[in-house]
Amino acid sequence: MSDAISDAMRDTVALDNVAAVRPIRARLVATVAGFGAVTVAVCLLAPLVGSTQISLTRVFDRSIPFANNVDAQIFFIARLPRVLSGALVGAALAAAGVVFQALLRNPLATPFTLGVSAGASLGAMLVIILGVNIAAGSLPAVPLASLAGASIATAIVYWLATPYRRAMSTSVLLLAGVTLNSFFSALIMFVQYIADFSQAYRAARYLMGDLDIGSFDPLVAALPLVTVAFVAFATLPSALNMLSLGPDAAATRGVDVVRAQRLAFFSASLATSAAVSLAGPIGFVGIVVPHLVRLMVGVDHRIVLPASTLFGAAFLVVCDLAARTLLAPIEIPVGVVTAIIGGPFFLWLLVRRS
Amino acid sequence: MTLSATQLSYSYRQGPAKAGRYARKTGPAEAGHYAGDFALRDISVSVAPGSLTGLLGPNGCGKTTLLKLLSGVLKPELGSVRLGEREMRLLSARAVAQQIAVVPQETHPAFDFTVMEMVLMGRHPHLGAFQLEGPSDLAIARESLIATGTAHLAGRAYMTLSGGEKQRVVIASALAQKPKVLLLDEPTASLDLGYQLEIAALLKQLNRERGVTMVLATHDLNLAASVCDTLVLVREGRVLMQGPTNDVLTSATVQQLYGVIADVTFHERAGHMTVIPVRRQ
Numbered sequence: 001m002s003d004a005i006s007d008a009m010r011d012t013v014a015l016d017n018v019a020a021v022r023p024i025r026a027r028l029v030a031t032v033a034g035f036g037a038v039t040v041a042v043c044l045l046a047p048l049v050g051s052t053q054i055s056l057t058r059v060f061d062r063s064i065p066f067a068n069n070v071d072a073q074i075f076f077i078a079r080l081p082r083v084l085s086g087a088l089v090g091a092a093l094a095a096a097g098v099v100f101q102a103l104l105r106n107p108l109a110t111p112f113t114l115g116v117s118a119g120a121s122l123g124a125m126l127v128i129i130l131g132v133n134i135a136a137g138s139l140p141a142v143p144l145a146s147l148a149g150a151s152i153a154t155a156i157v158y159w160l161a162t163p164y165r166r167a168m169s170t171s172v173l174l175l176a177g178v179t180l181n182s183f184f185s186a187l188i189m190f191v192q193y194i195a196d197f198s199q200a201y202r203a204a205r206y207l208m209g210d211l212d213i214g215s216f217d218p219l220v221a222a223l224p225l226v227t228v229a230f231v232a233f234a235t236l237p238s239a240l241n242m243l244s245l246g247p248d249a250a251a252t253r254g255v256d257v258v259r260a261q262r263l264a265f266f267s268a269s270l271a272t273s274a275a276v277s278l279a280g281p282i283g284f285v286g287i288v289v290p291h292l293v294r295l296m297v298g299v300d301h302r303i304v305l306p307a308s309t310l311f312g313a314a315f316l317v318v319c320d321l322a323a324r325t326l327l328a329p330i331e332i333p334v335g336v337v338t339a340i341i342g343g344p345f346f347l348w349l350l351v352r353r354s
Numbered sequence: 355m356t357l358s359a360t361q362l363s364y365s366y367r368q369g370p371a372k373a374g375r376y377a378r379k380t381g382p383a384e385a386g387h388y389a390g391d392f393a394l395r396d397i398s399v400s401v402a403p404g405s406l407t408g409l410l411g412p413n414g415c416g417k418t419t420l421l422k423l424l425s426g427v428l429k430p431e432l433g434s435v436r437l438g439e440r441e442m443r444l445l446s447a448r449a450v451a452q453q454i455a456v457v458p459q460e461t462h463p464a465f466d467f468t469v470m471e472m473v474l475m476g477r478h479p480h481l482g483a484f485q486l487e488g489p490s491d492l493a494i495a496r497e498s499l500i501a502t503g504t505a506h507l508a509g510r511a512y513m514t515l516s517g518g519e520k521q522r523v524v525i526a527s528a529l530a531q532k533p534k535v536l537l538l539d540e541p542t543a544s545l546d547l548g549y550q551l552e553i554a555a556l557l558k559q560l561n562r563e564r565g566v567t568m569v570l571a572t573h574d575l576n577l578a579a580s581v582c583d584t585l586v587l588v589r590e591g592r593v594l595m596q597g598p599t600n601d602v603l604t605s606a607t608v609q610q611l612y613g614v615i616a617d618v619t620f621h622e623r624a625g626h627m628t629v630i631p632v633r634r635q
Contacts (some may be wrong), residue, residue: 101464252451
């Protein structure tokens, strides 16, 4: 009897600890508000900072015609599209990273693990080297070709990893992706090898990633793709929680596993393709951001996914700010900045896990 | 609610499309040439409401496959599974999960969830598409934690728990699903003697007090003898025998099932049949 009483007391004490577990709704609101505020602040401040000082009052001074208003030109043409594309690409890559990590049940997966970016790079590379100059409307050939390359890579990996009407095999998915990555990388090197100097330089710059898009057009072109991906992402978080326990465990908790896996795979591939087409393969955002976010808010995907989206946007805008100001007037490619931060971080994660 | 399987057959080697082709070529389940391909052949099992059924058989006999078919994770190629009056293949994963919960041998989450988060995942089939769990879900999770004696672990990271604690948390998560039927796949396989007895007592208690129907696949004959009221013996993908534990569990059936000569006697102090393996046949 006294055992029962002490058990009951222990449970009561324990449940006081449980009560300290904040309800998911409150956590979600606090997280989105916090990360949202940081992201908005970063996106507002970043266009004001740069190698040339500009004044916000002059930027919005309607009395000076736009043609003569250098501050407004720098703000609206050079910096704002760049900051916004940084935010869009950062958000897309970070969210895609979260989704791929849950789908593959592997915290070390990135948006580029399955070969999407290598496919995109190969497409872009071919257009650069062959000097193709077709364009659809305002869209130049390079982003179109990288989108095509990414789609082909996505299709190949999907076809390899999906048996008829059954759940995807995540190990086949990983192996197919890794193999495709090296295969495409070899082709990319070959194409670079046969290129002349100026083409090879352009190609190398593409591979480093670049957010200097120079106008709003590429941004407007990428926006619908990213929007579709994020609409799909919005339906995924609780399924991703279940999938990270394994496909069978997810199924027995009521997840339509085949559907959820396909949706996750295609939406994350789409977001990655759009991001890479806009700015080239900017590495490490998709792994650094989700892990930093998990350290801050825990691992529940219903919180991690929106938080990573917001934080990814802020992270890439800040990295790009560093890229264009640290050694001004020389610009460091933004992919180099994220890799310099991301590489050591990734290794630290690896060591910490083992 | 009765969970029943009728003339189930399943093979891992062929996808459904190919199975259809083979079936046409060689006739259903009697597929002589492909007989060896079937993990389960022509299995019929009925699990009565409120019963605690043990699923026994040697490695690779199809126990896990049968559990996956009963839980709807796998779809049978031939035959059908019925949950009460309804055909399982016509139910959505969500509808099935509202009735049936599963405790696998081991659960390895890819991320560092807390115990409370793990248990709350059991509420998933009862939530709408964008619905977050509310106070009533939290209350059910707490109750499940208390029922499995894991309330003091609620704030801990699941991955830092011992094997026995993990298994109890997974059972709590399954209870939070408020299932009518609980399927367990060797839940004590990796646990030491103390935890084995603890889990056995827990299952028995949940079965008696809450009327949860349970199907327990296990290699532990003594565990099965101590908790199960009904046994189903599976050998080479077929049902060898099914019936009340005390009738089914005999030296003869153990020998038939495992090829092991064993003493099966009623143990007064334990209060159930016990199996002492003597030697391989």
